[in-house]
Amino acid sequence: MPKPAAFPKPGHNHARCSSDALRKAEALCAARGVRLTDIRREVLSLVWQSHVPIGAYDILAKLNEGGGKTAPMAVYRALEFLMEQGLVHRLASLNAYIGCAHMDDEHAAQFLICKKCGTAAELENAPLTRALNQAVAERGFTMDSQVVEISGLCPHCA
Numbered sequence: 001m002p003k004p005a006a007f008p009k010p011g012h013n014h015a016r017c018s019s020d021a022l023r024k025a026e027a028l029c030a031a032r033g034v035r036l037t038d039i040r041r042e043v044l045s046l047v048w049q050s051h052v053p054i055g056a057y058d059i060l061a062k063l064n065e066g067g068g069k070t071a072p073m074a075v076y077r078a079l080e081f082l083m084e085q086g087l088v089h090r091l092a093s094l095n096a097y098i099g100c101a102h103m104d105d106e107h108a109a110q111f112l113i114c115k116k117c118g119t120a121a122e123l124e125n126a127p128l129t130r131a132l133n134q135a136v137a138e139r140g141f142t143m144d145s146q147v148v149e150i151s152g153l154c155p156h157c158a
């Protein structure tokens, strides 16, 4: 049975979402023997500030809020690492990044993006992923990455 899309309720305990995600990310990086350096961790926690995707320049602005001098390249490199590790996804239609809530599962990223509140939630539909992978393979295409982005209204905004 495919799970229904999880759109967190407005006003939910988000501190818990983000602390859970950071803890999970730390454990995963440790298990893989890769380093979640300070900048990577800070960028990940900024991505997890909400369920609304955030752009690289907004991340940079927040990092440098207290007068810091982090360079844009450092943010892009941190995002690159986080994407490689499957901890964040990039949404091309918004040119923004979103934290992955089920980073330890191998999965294709299919997102529902609310055009009103901006929330993005993963669809997590395994049969859809399999069908898509098969359709792509049948065309002899070697896939690097795929993110499906569906725009509309979430249950709280509809």
Ligand SMILES: [Zn+2]
Pocket: 008, 012, 013, 014, 015, 017, 018, 051
């Ligand atoms: Zn949350």
Ligand SMILES: [Zn+2]
Pocket: 089, 099, 100, 101, 102, 103, 107, 109, 122
């Ligand atoms: Zn994901």
Ligand SMILES: [Zn+2]
Pocket: 114, 115, 116, 117, 118, 119, 153, 154, 155, 156, 157, 158
């Ligand atoms: Zn919404």
